[in-house]
Amino acid sequence: MSAVPMQAAPQYAPALQPTYLNVQRTIRSWLLTTDHKRIALLYMVSITFFFFVGGVAATLMRLELLTPRAELVTSETYNKLFTIHGVVMLWFFLIPSIPTVLGNFLVPLMIGARDVAFPRLNLASWYLFMVGGAFTLFSIITGGVDTGWTFYTPYSSTYSNGHVVAMAAGIFIAGFGSIATGLNFIVTVHTMRAPGLTWWRLPIFIWSLYTTSIILVLATPVLAITLALMALERIFGVGFFNPAIGGDPLLFQHLFWFYSHPAVYIMILPGMGVVSELIPCFSRRPLFGYKFVAVASVAIGVLGFLVWGHHMFVSSQSIYAGMIFSILSFMVSIPSAIKVFNWTATLYKGSIRFQTPMLYALFFIGLFTIGGLTGLFLACLAIDVHVHDTYFVIAHFHYIMVGGMVMAYLGGIHFWWPKITGRMYPELPAKLAALTVFLGFNLTFFPQFILGYLGMPRRYPVYAPEFQVLNVLSTAGASILAVGYLLPLTYLLWSLRYGRIATPNPWEATGLEWTTHSPPPKDNFETTPLVTAGAYKYDSQAAEAQREVAHV
Amino acid sequence: MSSSPTTPILAHQFEDATQQRDAATIGMWLFIATEILFFGGMFLGYTVYRYTYPQAFAEGSQHTLIWFGGTNAAVLLISSTTMALAVHAASENRRALLVSLLLGTASLGALFLVIKGFEYAHEVKENLLPGSSFHIVAAEPLKAEMFFYIYWLMTGFHALHVAIGVVLILIFAARAFFTNAFVNHDTPVDLLGLYWHFVDIVWVFLFPLLYLVDRHS
Numbered sequence: 164m165s166a167v168p169m170q171a172a173p174q175y176a177p178a179l180q181p182t183y184l185n186v187q188r189t190i191r192s193w194l195l196t197t198d199h200k201r202i203a204l205l206y207m208v209s210i211t212f213f214f215f216v217g218g219v220a221a222t223l224m225r226l227e228l229l230t231p232r233a234e235l236v237t238s239e240t241y242n243k244l245f246t247i248h249g250v251v252m253l254w255f256f257l258i259p260s261i262p263t264v265l266g267n268f269l270v271p272l273m274i275g276a277r278d279v280a281f282p283r284l285n286l287a288s289w290y291l292f293m294v295g296g297a298f299t300l301f302s303i304i305t306g307g308v309d310t311g312w313t314f315y316t317p318y319s320s321t322y323s324n325g326h327v328v329a330m331a332a333g334i335f336i337a338g339f340g341s342i343a344t345g346l347n348f349i350v351t352v353h354t355m356r357a358p359g360l361t362w363w364r365l366p367i368f369i370w371s372l373y374t375t376s377i378i379l380v381l382a383t384p385v386l387a388i389t390l391a392l393m394a395l396e397r398i399f400g401v402g403f404f405n406p407a408i409g410g411d412p413l414l415f416q417h418l419f420w421f422y423s424h425p426a427v428y429i430m431i432l433p434g435m436g437v438v439s440e441l442i443p444c445f446s447r448r449p450l451f452g453y454k455f456v457a458v459a460s461v462a463i464g465v466l467g468f469l470v471w472g473h474h475m476f477v478s479s480q481s482i483y484a485g486m487i488f489s490i491l492s493f494m495v496s497i498p499s500a501i502k503v504f505n506w507t508a509t510l511y512k513g514s515i516r517f518q519t520p521m522l523y524a525l526f527f528i529g530l531f532t533i534g535g536l537t538g539l540f541l542a543c544l545a546i547d548v549h550v551h552d553t554y555f556v557i558a559h560f561h562y563i564m565v566g567g568m569v570m571a572y573l574g575g576i577h578f579w580w581p582k583i584t585g586r587m588y589p590e591l592p593a594k595l596a597a598l599t600v601f602l603g604f605n606l607t608f609f610p611q612f613i614l615g616y617l618g619m620p621r622r623y624p625v626y627a628p629e630f631q632v633l634n635v636l637s638t639a640g641a642s643i644l645a646v647g648y649l650l651p652l653t654y655l656l657w658s659l660r661y662g663r664i665a666t667p668n669p670w671e672a673t674g675l676e677w678t679t680h681s682p683p684p685k686d687n688f689e690t691t692p693l694v695t696a697g698a699y700k701y702d703s704q705a706a707e708a709q710r711e712v713a714h715v
Numbered sequence: 716m717s718s719s720p721t722t723p724i725l726a727h728q729f730e731d732a733t734q735q736r737d738a739a740t741i742g743m744w745l746f747i748a749t750e751i752l753f754f755g756g757m758f759l760g761y762t763v764y765r766y767t768y769p770q771a772f773a774e775g776s777q778h779t780l781i782w783f784g785g786t787n788a789a790v791l792l793i794s795s796t797t798m799a800l801a802v803h804a805a806s807e808n809r810r811a812l813l814v815s816l817l818l819g820t821a822s823l824g825a826l827f828l829v830i831k832g833f834e835y836a837h838e839v840k841e842n843l844l845p846g847s848s849f850h851i852v853a854a855e856p857l858k859a860e861m862f863f864y865i866y867w868l869m870t871g872f873h874a875l876h877v878a879i880g881v882v883l884i885l886i887f888a889a890r891a892f893f894t895n896a897f898v899n900h901d902t903p904v905d906l907l908g909l910y911w912h913f914v915d916i917v918w919v920f921l922f923p924l925l926y927l928v929d930r931h932s
Contacts, residue, residue, distance in 0.1 A: 278728035280738040354738040384749040388756035
């Protein structure tokens with residue numbers, strides 16, 4: 164019995180042990196799971212759905228903008244399209260994207276824990292997200308909302324005819340899902356780290372998500388009360404922001420941006436965390452300036468709470484407030500630049516490999532830098548007055564949100580795909596898709612910088628005829644981008660069945676998540692790991708020597 | 716082993732009871748932080764409008780029922796005392812005392828809501844509910860309406876929190892009476908206490924801000 168299968172045993176050992184995917188197979192076991200890895204997959208499927216909902220709205224907008232006149236949709240429909248696009252992409256894709264998918268999957272694995280601190284709360288957060296999503300879809304299907312994702316009063320509270328309350332309720336409910344996720348991560352990182360895993364040994368991904376979670380926990384309640392006040396005012400016809408009883412509509416903007424500017428950092432910090440994992444692994448060098456990168460994350464989180472007024476430079480807020488907000492906004496560039504310089508310094512003398520995750524990481528650095536530097540234009544009071552509410556702003560934040568966060572999300576999904584699914588994605592189509600996304604993205608959004616600088620305002624379906632060439636370029640880019648996003652969906656699904664079986668550590672990466680099986684068992688680790696060193700113990704010289712031998 | 720009443724149930728993700736307790740405690744404090752920011756939006760609005768319309772706020776405040784509000788402040792403070800004693804009783808495993816103190820706290824919370832209800836009824840009768848029927852004799856009636864909007868909004872959200880607290884305390888009392896859930900496992904009671912004290916402290920701020928504006932004369 165024991166003698167014959169001895170040789171075969173190591174090969175089959177991982178398959179014999181149930182993984183988190185096949186430990187139970189019923190739908191019920193998925194819908195009632197408290198396993199952080201399964202919840203991550205629930206989120207992955209959900210946000211992918213919402214990504215394509217938001218994408219359809221964007222496609223229709225870009226098609227409309229092919230011609231200078233409103234020929235495809237009416238102005239009213241166009242207003243609803245950009246509202247759908249903004250609301251769905253921000254609250255139902257970008258904010259949950261990396262935190263709830265990669266974060267849920269990786270935070271316990273990276274710190275050597277069996278699960279997050281509150282697994283049932285984690286599942287509840289997904290249900291809150293889905294109920295919120297259902298409200299939002301309801302308001303879209305039954306007629307939509309035309310306020311824009313910002314819901315500025317008094318338009319939203321008094322004049323708009325759409326289903327503002329239903330959509331606000333959706334965001335309100337999903338917001339509590341965000342709070343639950345953030346709270347869970349903070350407590351998990353504080354209390355569940357494996358023995359020996361001190362703060363300065365944490366991967367930067369954990370630092371980033373920790374900061375993100377602080378923002379989620381402290382900013383989202385303010386959004387909740389702001390939207391609640393707006394909705395109450397709409398329902399009862401009297402309220403907080405109503406000028407008839409001395410209310411100040413501008414107060415809504417202050418409260419809204421007190422959440423929504425930090426929310427921008429919810430949408431970029433996790434991306435920075437992913438990139439900080441990818442760059443060292445694919446250049447085989449320890450992350451340059453680890454402590455600076457870690458503290459820069461926290462600094463961005465703190466500064467992010469102090470710059471909301473830069474959305475309101477032309478709102479009649481005091482000019483002195485504008486100057487302070489301008490200076491503070493410039494200061495955000497310091498920690499951001501620290502990160503960019505440290506990533507590039509990590510590449511220096513590295514043994515760089517251009518696998519798909521690395522391509523996305525490099526795209527991230529370049530596009531984030533463009534997005535960040537154009538952010539400085541906008542932080543500058545005088546220039547902001549010129550380009551406020553133009554396509555320059557649109558291009559700027561899409562370079563951060565799409566060029567930054569979506570690139571990082573895709574890079575992270577590819578990087579951890581073997582760990583999540585136990586299968587390798589096919590490298591060649593993945594590289595082609597990455598290039599397609601990069602080209603499509605730049606062709607879509609770079610012309611918008613020029614359009615905005617020339618004065619084309621955002622949120623209109625009609626525009627001056629001389630802007631048509633650049634708009635056609637942008638729409639052409641959007642169609643390439645759409646192909647780039649559909650490709651990963653296809654080959655990643657394909658790889659679930661036909662992909663190569665992944666080894667526990669296909670990238671030879673450091674990090675605790677790579678020390679367990681692919682996919683991990685239900686409780687992540689067979690024994691609780693003991694950590695004796697910091698993250699990113701890579702050796703570029705050894706990697707280079709190994710590579711030379713391979714090429715001789 | 717796990718059915719023994721003297722061993723607190725350890726969830727599978729934790730290594731030991733200390734870790735579990737720490738996690739729950741940090742989680743509760745964070746939850747209270749989110750609550751502070753939730754109320755913070757309203758306190759900010761209060762600050763802005765009181766600074767802008769000092770006279771309307773003073774006049775509006777004269778129309779509040781100070782004896783109702785004051786009694787309620789006392790009721791909540793006493794309920795915080797009974798809650799603190801309940802937490803202590805839980806830590807000493809005195810089940811009967813815990814149950815009666817929790818029931819006492821819940822009764823005081825309910826009393827608060829009853830008093831608040833009579834106060835609301837009086838204000839509706841006096842046309843002090845903002846909306847089409849709002850009427851007040853004041854120098855700036857519209858701005859005074861804003862004061863009452865804020866009054867209803869903040870006390871309403873606070874009353875909602877009190878109501879949730881009362882329900883939670885009753886559930887805890889029932890669990891303490893019928894099961895041995897809190898025997899050698901007082902963390903949940905401790906955290907319930909934190910929530911209740913938070914609700915109490917919000918009222919400690921609301922009472923002077925809404926009832927005592929310019930009342931010194």
